[in-house]
Amino acid sequence: MTISMLNKNEDPNWWRQATVYQIYPRSFKDANGDGIGDLVGITSEVPYLKQLGVDAIWLSPFYPSALKDGGYDVADYRDVDPRIGTLADFDDMMKACKDAGIKVIVDIVPNHTSDDHEWFQAALKAKPGSPERARYIFRDGLGPNKDQPPSDWRAMFGGSMWTPVGDGQFYLHIFDESQPDLNWDNREVRDDFLKTLRFWGDRGVSGFRIDVAHACVKHMPEGEPLLSWEEIKTLSEQMVEGTLPPNAHPYFDRDEVFDVYREWRKVFNEYSPPLTAVAEGWVSSRRKPLYAAKDGLGQAFSFDLLMIPYDVAKYREVIKISLEDAETSGSSCTWVLSNHDVVRHATRLALKDDGGYLETSRKFLINKGENPKVDPAVGLRRATAATMMMLALPGSAYIYQGEELGLPEVVTMPDEERQDPTFFRSPGHDVGRDGCRICLPWKAEGKNMGFGDGAKAHLPAPEYYKEHAVDVEDKDPNSTLNLYRKALELRHELQCAEKLEWVDSDKEVIHFKRPNGWETIVNFGEKPVPVPRGKVVLSSQPITDSVPQDTAVWLTPA
Numbered sequence: 001m002t003i004s005m006l007n008k009n010e011d012p013n014w015w016r017q018a019t020v021y022q023i024y025p026r027s028f029k030d031a032n033g034d035g036i037g038d039l040v041g042i043t044s045e046v047p048y049l050k051q052l053g054v055d056a057i058w059l060s061p062f063y064p065s066a067l068k069d070g071g072y073d074v075a076d077y078r079d080v081d082p083r084i085g086t087l088a089d090f091d092d093m094m095k096a097c098k099d100a101g102i103k104v105i106v107d108i109v110p111n112h113t114s115d116d117h118e119w120f121q122a123a124l125k126a127k128p129g130s131p132e133r134a135r136y137i138f139r140d141g142l143g144p145n146k147d148q149p150p151s152d153w154r155a156m157f158g159g160s161m162w163t164p165v166g167d168g169q170f171y172l173h174i175f176d177e178s179q180p181d182l183n184w185d186n187r188e189v190r191d192d193f194l195k196t197l198r199f200w201g202d203r204g205v206s207g208f209r210i211d212v213a214h215a216c217v218k219h220m221p222e223g224e225p226l227l228s229w230e231e232i233k234t235l236s237e238q239m240v241e242g243t244l245p246p247n248a249h250p251y252f253d254r255d256e257v258f259d260v261y262r263e264w265r266k267v268f269n270e271y272s273p274p275l276t277a278v279a280e281g282w283v284s285s286r287r288k289p290l291y292a293a294k295d296g297l298g299q300a301f302s303f304d305l306l307m308i309p310y311d312v313a314k315y316r317e318v319i320k321i322s323l324e325d326a327e328t329s330g331s332s333c334t335w336v337l338s339n340h341d342v343v344r345h346a347t348r349l350a351l352k353d354d355g356g357y358l359e360t361s362r363k364f365l366i367n368k369g370e371n372p373k374v375d376p377a378v379g380l381r382r383a384t385a386a387t388m389m390m391l392a393l394p395g396s397a398y399i400y401q402g403e404e405l406g407l408p409e410v411v412t413m414p415d416e417e418r419q420d421p422t423f424f425r426s427p428g429h430d431v432g433r434d435g436c437r438i439c440l441p442w443k444a445e446g447k448n449m450g451f452g453d454g455a456k457a458h459l460p461a462p463e464y465y466k467e468h469a470v471d472v473e474d475k476d477p478n479s480t481l482n483l484y485r486k487a488l489e490l491r492h493e494l495q496c497a498e499k500l501e502w503v504d505s506d507k508e509v510i511h512f513k514r515p516n517g518w519e520t521i522v523n524f525g526e527k528p529v530p531v532p533r534g535k536v537v538l539s540s541q542p543i544t545d546s547v548p549q550d551t552a553v554w555l556t557p558a
Helices: 039-044 046-052 087-099 118-125 187-202 229-241 257-268 303-307 312-329 357-366 376-392 421-425 463-468 470-475 480-494
Strands: 019-023 056-059 103-108 138-140 162-164 169-172 207-210 276-279 334-336 396-400 509-513 519-523 535-539 551-556
Touching: 039 046, 039 087, 046 087, 046 480, 087 103, 103 187, 187 257, 257 276, 303 312, 303 334, 312 509, 376 396, 376 480, 376 519, 376 551, 463 470, 470 480, 480 535, 480 551
Parallel strands: 019 056, 019 396, 056 103, 103 207, 207 276, 334 396
Antiparallel strands: 138 169, 162 169, 509 519, 519 551, 535 551
């Protein structure tokens, strides 16, 4: 039985400046002791989330999955993985969140299914050209025996983008071979996802985060030769730079994808208030407003902040461009510094910019901690300053579980404990994303640091995580956790119109003001800068009459 938890009297624009907390369910809290986080565990910590001060939670996939890609290989879009719970557990979590005034956003993965999905299993049993295979992207192999892949394309997780099925055909997978790409030219695919959106909308969710929103629709006509991998790489670079002509890329950022999202928007608007959605779109600034359009998804992540190093000029430029993008689309900015796919910013921001910043982060991981040359204290100081800056900006802010504890990236991890397919498909090149998905430390003492009382945590926390445990930081008034709590409390009190005024300042300082007089100063330089007139309501580090390096300060009119 489904439940309806939407409130017609709710503000339909609640999402524009909300604070959303991303939960990676399998690593959040384990209630049944099997070593994997679950929905009951999330429900048990709703009071923690309420005290933290978030407006909504975003759940990474909790659907049935073989966990070949952390749950992003979905076997059934309208159910819960038995290891994570049941639909009844989901309903209980929804009620607890509603009672606490916390909305729920769920992840939708439209680009691909799991190879365990009933559709793909039917496709494997069917013949070439069958309706079952038409739901996915199958192509004949090359060569006299059709045993060569249709192109030399390389998957995002390494290896070929094509996997043979033994009858002369190959199927496409942008990511892992366990994640066959759907064919969005197929009406049956489109209709089934409309059914999925309504399924969760009827259960009370307030919106969706759309995984790889720019990749669903592809243009690969049968009988036409495919581009070479070198040509694809050039097009991908142009896409990010914003110089790619529309529809030039065969599987990224094609205009046809907006037809899908306009149809989704009609479903979202069936609810009161309308459901919200945010696109994970790794596209150029020029294209981002198309995903955030009012007749489409409505929001798109501003990933720019997590794609650049800790640099005052680059931060200032990214903020300006992102605000312009939001104004163009009529949406609001959607800021993020960490998530389940990137190096935690308490570590990442201490790295030097050696060109290709996210790539530099991965190179650091390949070191496996042998000589990372990263000062944890510097990383945490910069992370809290950057977070306060982000929370003060107009728009919504997404924070990732554990960043409120100042958790660093886990670098040293035995290979046998790794789970990310990136590691297995790119041996010796990329150790993957497990280091930011470690199970949360709730207690300094006790089994699994309070994550669960039974089996070993599926991604166990290292010993040094004890100093970041919730029960330790809760008691420390100067902890990162209590800084986040105070910042989110003030963010609610000080939030105002989505406008920003830049204040003239030293070139090593970011200084801006919101319409109600709320000021933010971040000092990136070595030289302390004077605190302007006003009432200091929060600072990321202790201050006197000046703002030291790597410190953010919030002020209100005196």
